Structures are given as structure tokens and as C-alpha cells.
Amino acid sequence: MTARTRRGSDHPFAAPLLLIATHASGRTAEALATAAAAGPASSRRTSARLARLALALEAPEVAARLLDSHPPIASDARDLALRGQLALALGEYTAARTYLLQAGRLERRMRWSGMVTKVEAELALLDPAWGPRLPASSSRALPTPARPAPGRILHLLTNSLPYRPSGYGVRAQHVALCQRDVGLDPEMVTRAGFPGNEGTTGVGVSDTIDGVTYHRLSPGLEPGLTIERVAQSTAAGLLDLVAQRRPVLLQPTTNYVNAQIALAVGEAAALPVVYEVRGFLEQTWISQMGEGAESSERYTAVRAIETACMRRATGIVTLSETMRADIVERGGIDPERVAVIPNGVDVDRFVPGRRDEALAARLGIAATDTVVGYISSFVRYEGIGCLIEAAARLRQRGRNVVLLLVGDGAARSELEAIAARTGLDRDGGVIFTGRVPHVEVERYYRTIDIFVVPRTNDRVSRLVTPLKPFEAMAMAKALVVSAVPALLEIVREDETGRSFPAEDPAALADAIEALVDDPAARRRMGEAARAWVSDHRTWAHNGQRYLELYQRLGVV
Numbered sequence: 268m269t270a271r272t273r274r275g276s277d278h279p280f281a282a283p284l285l286l287i288a289t290h291a292s293g294r295t296a297e298a299l300a301t302a303a304a305a306g307p308a309s310s311r312r313t314s315a316r317l318a319r320l321a322l323a324l325e326a327p328e329v330a331a332r333l334l335d336s337h338p339p340i341a342s343d344a345r346d347l348a349l350r351g352q353l354a355l356a357l358g359e360y361t362a363a364r365t366y367l368l369q370a371g372r373l374e375r376r377m378r379w380s381g382m383v384t385k386v387e388a389e390l391a392l393l394d395p396a397w398g399p400r401l402p403a404s405s406s407r408a409l410p411t412p413a414r415p416a417p418g419r420i421l422h423l424l425t426n427s428l429p430y431r432p433s434g435y436g437v438r439a440q441h442v443a444l445c446q447r448d449v450g451l452d453p454e455m456v457t458r459a460g461f462p463g464n465e466g467t468t469g470v471g472v473s474d475t476i477d478g479v480t481y482h483r484l485s486p487g488l489e490p491g492l493t494i495e496r497v498a499q500s501t502a503a504g505l506l507d508l509v510a511q512r513r514p515v516l517l518q519p520t521t522n523y524v525n526a527q528i529a530l531a532v533g534e535a536a537a538l539p540v541v542y543e544v545r546g547f548l549e550q551t552w553i554s555q556m557g558e559g560a561e562s563s564e565r566y567t568a569v570r571a572i573e574t575a576c577m578r579r580a581t582g583i584v585t586l587s588e589t590m591r592a593d594i595v596e597r598g599g600i601d602p603e604r605v606a607v608i609p610n611g612v613d614v615d616r617f618v619p620g621r622r623d624e625a626l627a628a629r630l631g632i633a634a635t636d637t638v639v640g641y642i643s644s645f646v647r648y649e650g651i652g653c654l655i656e657a658a659a660r661l662r663q664r665g666r667n668v669v670l671l672l673v674g675d676g677a678a679r680s681e682l683e684a685i686a687a688r689t690g691l692d693r694d695g696g697v698i699f700t701g702r703v704p705h706v707e708v709e710r711y712y713r714t715i716d717i718f719v720v721p722r723t724n725d726r727v728s729r730l731v732t733p734l735k736p737f738e739a740m741a742m743a744k745a746l747v748v749s750a751v752p753a754l755l756e757i758v759r760e761d762e763t764g765r766s767f768p769a770e771d772p773a774a775l776a777d778a779i780e781a782l783v784d785d786p787a788a789r790r791r792m793g794e795a796a797r798a799w800v801s802d803h804r805t806w807a808h809n810g811q812r813y814l815e816l817y818q819r820l821g822v823v
Contacts, residue, residue: 311337327356344374358565388493393568395575398531399502415515419452423519430462432705434734443479445810455481459500460488502528509536516822521545526576539581539822550727554648582820587732589752606816610734611806617741623710631695636669637783640715645676650721652685656772659689670697673711718744724769740800743793763796
């Protein structure tokens with residue numbers, strides 16, 4: 268018998284191994300593009316292997332192109348399960364449930380059963396009629412006679428400091444502090460299971476941060492529960508807490524899960540609810556998936572349930588005028604009930620100062636280098652790839668610039684690949700620090716000369732203003748931002764900063780170069796930026812804004 272030898276390109280493992288190797292070398296985007304191009308001509312088995320790898324690399328659109336060339340096999344449990352996983356990643360929950368149920372009937376596997384349970388829980392909470400099961404009588408929530416504690420507000424959060432250091436937690440802490448400064452009595456409440464669900468164990472049912480009380484609902488709740496089980500446990504815990512703490516108001520913070528819980532408990536306990544909308548998570552998801560995902564079941568359902576929660580709330584707080592306009596345009600929401608209480612900054616903590624020479628030396632930054640930097644999570648809509656390309660152009664023009672990128676995230680390997688492709692990673696042109704402790708972030712700001720916020724032109728970037736620009740402005744840094752509405756709200760052109768067309772590295776390079784060549788303009792803009800945030804964007808200002816909203820709504 269004569270042995271047959273397969274050509275390398277036809278071997279069922281050749282394409283998957285090439286994808287893995289290319290990804291491992293930091294060229295994930297190239298790997299996925301190659302897989303997508305090769306997929307339609309591949310065998311069913313090879314396409315399935317490539318699709319699984321694409322899903323693992325969080326590229327469901329590539330997995331979809333690979334599987335589209337091969338129809339489903341109704342008798343193949345693994346094929347059906349793979350398509351169920353793909354549908355889930357694409358936000359098509361009903362299709363995901365159908366595929367996974369079919370796979371489970373053919374071949375019983377705990378993993379597929381667990382995925383079905385997860386999908387059904389997600390679908391349940393996206394139903395406007397969903398609500399947690401609360402006692403038929405709310406008598407245990409508010410004893411009779413119930414005398415609310417004056418000015419006491421319970422804020423419901425998904426997570427918080429110190430266990431999750433993020434802008435979400437930083438704002439929550441400052442909301443509590445600024446409310447306390449105007450005579451209110453805020454207390455923070457985190458969802459059931461936090462922080463145990465993030466690997467932190469041994470946490471009690473409450474702790475205190477700078478005098479602010481944080482109630483931890485079931486902090487040791489079993490990890491891995493469905494979102495519906497977590498929501499149910501949170502609602503029960505919040506109802507008990509209402510009985511104990513006797514607030515005058517409930518204030519859930521993004522997302523709709525927190526809002527649904529607070530609205531149900533508020534109805535049971537006859538308490539008003541102010542929903543703090545800090546972002547539009549359906550838009551954040553679109554920024555990761557692409558505009559075509561707007562037709563998905565997930566996008567449509569999340570936007571609908573968020574809108575329903577906004578309509579039911581007594582009042583709404585949001586972060587910018589662009590966000591307020593989006594909320595009002597949804598319809599059925601009185602503009603008078605929507606208050607803009609923007610992100611702010613502690614100008615007593617974030618103060619200008621000389622470059623941290625010890626840190627600069629450790630990072631390999633020379634005294635003659637102009638440091639261009641950004642501090643953020645590394646996700647696609649931050650536009651950091653555009654900033655890397657702009658910095659590479661400046662180095663090619665002979666400018667002594669060093670790009671300092673502080674943070675980490677899912678896009679890091681792709682960003683490192685861009686730095687390698689453009690040559691910026693040679694001779695210290697770019698520094699990736701990884702995450703740094705929040706208490707040290709000022710040292711990194713002081714090391715930066717020009718702070719760039721290069722957000723993309725995605726809808727989420729056009730609507731939501733990030734926290735970091737305010738910190739940079741308080742540190743008197745020259746600011747360059749992409750020209751999206753949410754960022755143009757905070758920059759006065761050539762006065763407190765400069766803007767450039769989003770996703771245009773050539774224009775960004777020109778904007779940065781002008782400031783590299785003009786240190787006096789950097790100083791002038793930095794001083795004006797600090798003056799502006801001191802007058803308009805301090806956390807201290809926000810306390811009065813909250814108080815005025817509550818008084819207007821008649822809840823305090």
C-alpha cells in the first residue's frame with residue numbers, strides 16, 4: 268500500500284497551528300485575518316478548529332465567517348454546541364439556547380447544560396416584566412412606624428474600591444464624599460457575591476473607606492452563579508438593609524441589573540429611585556463587535572431594558588450633556604428628571620509638580636525626551652493604536668518623543684504588535700508599564716508632558732466622557748483629544764487643549780508635534796486646563812448638584 272502524504276496547507280492542524288503561532292508572536296490581528304481568508308476553502312473540521320480558536324481570541328465575527336461556509340449538522344452535538352457558543356458571543360441569545368439545547372439532547376454534557384442555564388438567566392433579566400421574588404408583604408422592610416433616617420441614601424453598585432480599582436469605584440467613593448459634605452448621609456452597597464466573585468475572600472459584611480460605609484451583600488456567595496441568582500440574592504439583601512438603615516432614597520448605578528433590583532425594592536418599600544447612568548453598555552459592546560451588531564438580540568434587548576428602567580425611575584443622573592440628550596431622545600422621559608452630574612477630580616490630590624526623576628530614570632526616560640502619554644484600560648475604543656502610529660511618525664520626523672502607556676487590558680498584545688510593526692518599540696520609543704497602583708498614578712502623570720485621549724469615533728466614545736482627562740487637566744498637563752462630542756465638551760480649542768479628527772494618526776502627530784515644539788504653549792494650556800477643572804469639574808461641586816436634584820424631585 269502506498270502511503271499518501273498531505274500537503275501542509277491541507278493538513279487539518281496546519282491552519283490552526285499557524286493561527287496559534289501567529290497569535291503567540293503578538294500578531295493576533297494578522298492571524299485572524301489569515302484564518303478568515305482561509306476558512307471558506309478549508310474542510311469542515313479545519314473551519315471548526317479555526318472557529319474555536321477565533322472565539323477564544325474574542326473574534327466571533329471571524330468565527331462566523333468560518334462557519335458560514337458549512338451548514339449545521341443536526342446530528343453532530345459538537346457542531347451544534349460550537350454554533351451555540353458563537354451565537355452567544357454574537358448576542359443572539361435565543362439562537363444560542365436553541366443550538367445548545369439540541370446539542371444537549373444528542374450528548375449530555377454538564378458544560379452545555381451550564382451554558383443553557385446562563386443564557387436563560389440572561390434572557391430572563393432582559394424581560395421588562397422580570398423582577399426579583401420579594402416577600403408578599405414589605406412589612407419586614409419598613410417596620411411600622413418607619414421613620415427614615417434624614418438624608419440617608421443607599422447606592423447600589425456592581426463593584427467598588429478597594430477590591431476593584433477603576434473609574435467606576437473612584438467615582439462612587441467621591442459621590443459619597445461630596446454628598447456627605449452637603450449634609451446627606453450616603454452608604455454604599457455592592458452586589459451579592461462581591462468581592463468574593465473576583466477572588467478576594469475573608470471579607471466581612473461591611474467595611475469603611477475614608478469614613479464611607481460599604482455594605483457587602485453575601486460577599487462569600489458561591490462563585491459562578493447565574494446573573495439571575497445573583498440578582499435575586501442582591502434584592503433580598505437590599506430589602507433587609509432597607510429595614511435596618513431606613514434610607515429616604517435608593518440610587519442604583521449602571522447597569523440595568525442594579526436598576527431592576529432597586530426599582531423592585533423601592534416599590535416594595537415605597538422608596539423613590541434615582542438611576543445613575545454612567546454609560547451605555549450596549550454601545551460599549553457595539554464598539555467591540557462592530558456596527559453590524561446593532562441588529563443583534565443583545566443590543567436591542569439591553570437598550571430596551573435600560574430605557575424601561577430610566578422611564579420607571581423617579582430621576583436620572585448622567586455624566587455629560589451628550590449622554591443626557593441620548594436619554595431624553597429615547598422618549599417617555601421628562602428632561603426635568605435628568606440631571607448632568609459630571610465626572611470630577613480632587614484638585615487637592617492631583618496637583619502640578621516637576622517630573623518624577625526617579626520614576627523617569629527607572630523607565631529609561633531621558634531629560635531631553637518629551638513624554639507623550641495616556642493612562643487607561645487597553646480596549647479598542649480608547650484608540651491607543653492611533654496614538655502609537657502617531658508617535659512612530661514623530662520619531663521618524665526626528666522628534667525626541669517617548670510614548671508612555673500606563674494600564675493594561677484585552678488589546679495590549681495587539682498594541683504591542685502595532686508598536687513592533689511601526690518600529691516604535693525600538694530604542695525606547697514606547698513604554699508599556701502594565702497596571703500601576705492607584706495611589707501611585709500621580710507620579711506617572713508628573714512624568715507625562717502631553718496627555719492624549721485618542722478615543723475612536725464609536726458611539727460610546729461620542730457619548731461618554733472618561734475620568735482620566737480631568738485628572739490630567741488638574742495636573743496642568745497639555746491635553747490633546749479626539750474630536751468627539753463627549754470630549755469636546757471639556758476642551759476649549761487652543762485654550763485648555765487641542766483636538767484632532769478621531770482615528771487620524773497623521774493629524775494626531777501634527778497636533779502633538781506643535782506642542783512638542785512649543786513648551787510655552789504646553790504650560791499655558793496646562794494652567795488654563797487646571798483653572799477650568801477647578802471651576803467646573805471638582806467632586807466638591809457635585810455635592811450641591813446632587814442635593815439640588817433631590818430637592819427638585821422632592822425626595823429630601
